Amino acid sequence: MPIAPLSSRSVARPRHSLLVIALSGLVLAGCGSGTGTSGDDNPYDLIEAGTIRSATQTGQPPFAYAEDSGKSAGFIVDVTDEAAKRLGLMVDYKATTVTGSLxxxxxxxxxxxSSGLGVTAERQKSVSFTKPLFWSxxxxxTTKSSKISTFDGFNDKRVGVVTGSSQEAQLPVKIPKADPVRFQTQNAAVSQLLNGQIDAFLVGGPDATEFMKQYSGLRQAASAPVDHPTSMAVPKNHTAFLKALDNEIASMVKDGTYANLYRKYFSTQPEPELIAAWPALAAQFPGAK
Known part of the structure; x- marks a missing residue:
């Protein structure tokens, strides 16, 4: 997907009075303070009552990307939109980097x-995560001109990784002697890979699949399971909001909405770890192990 400028989009149906809208304007005036107006009009202590201010990305397909129109799209974005609709909230998307969002x-x-964030112990020190949305x-x-087909084969090679991504932490484990080249976005890394400036790019499996669909010159050299899920993140102090999101995700799993969104973006069956997290998915994906 092409890199798009910063974008925002509102979704769902607001159900608040003119008084709440006025109060929201006052909250916006203090943007960046990190303090929402709690109470009946803002039970989730959002920065702006009635609106989820969500960080996302423009180049992380299929989890989060920008459409040609500039609108935010992707699996995690669709999950966010559906949860917001069920909670009666709006969503204001702002595009940034992985590091910027955290x-x-x-x-x-x-x-x-709202992007594909790996749940790591280090990240859990500063933010809280929803229940698992994917297991990657x-x-x-690498490129089809490369003959390397193992992780070890890229030792002493220039391997790209996105700053702040879970793959950045995995690089010294999977390819300990790699020459790391760090990028702010996946699109930038893929561009340099195609141009021959780096030898490989360490990235999540679904993301790699999407890039191989876009660029015929790319191929998967090696793959391995990860030991953590992919989820959305909220600030540490958003306990009520986190519980509400988890409840809506659980409802989506139960009524089949989650499975429909999953099939929209992924052609592979859910990993066993995801089925274990959401047992109801076993009946919805009978071929999953």
């Missing part, structure tokens, strides 16, 4: 990070 959560700039793999993406 930093923005801790700084009170965002209520949510880690892939070495």
């Amino acid at each position: 930093t923005g959560l801790t700084a009170g700039q965002f209520d949510l990070a 793999t880690v892939v070495v993406l």
Whole structure:
């Protein structure tokens, strides 16, 4: 997907009075303070009552990307939109980087990070995560001109990784002698890979699949399972909001909405770890192991 400029989009149906709208304007005036107006009009302590201010990305397909129109799209975005609709909330998407989204959560700039974030112990020190939305793999993406087909084969090679991504932490484990080249976005890494500036790109499995669909010159050199799920993140102090999101995700799993969204973006069956997290998926994906 092409890189798009910063974008925002409102979804769902607001159900608040003119008084709440006026109060929301006052909250916006203090943007960045990280303090929402709690109470009956803002039970989730959002920065702006009635609106989820969500960080997302423009180049992380299929989880989060920008359409040609600039609108946010992707699996995690669709899950966010559906949860917001069920909660009667709006969503205001702001595009940023992985590092920017996590930093923005801790700084009170965002209520949510709607992108494919790996749940790691280090990240859990500063933010809280929803229940699992996906279970991924880690892939070495390279060009078809390369004959290397193992992780170890890329030792002493220039391997790209996105700053702040879970793959950045996995690189010294999977390819300990790699020469790391860090990028702010996946699109930038893929561009340099296609141009021959790096030898490979360490990235999540679904992301790699999407890039191989877009660029015929790319191929998967090696793949391995990961030990953590992919989820959305909220600030540490958003306990009520996190519980509400988890409840709506559970409802989506139960009524089949989650399975429909999953099939929209992924051609592979859910990993066993995801089925274990959401047992109801076993009947909805009978071929999953």
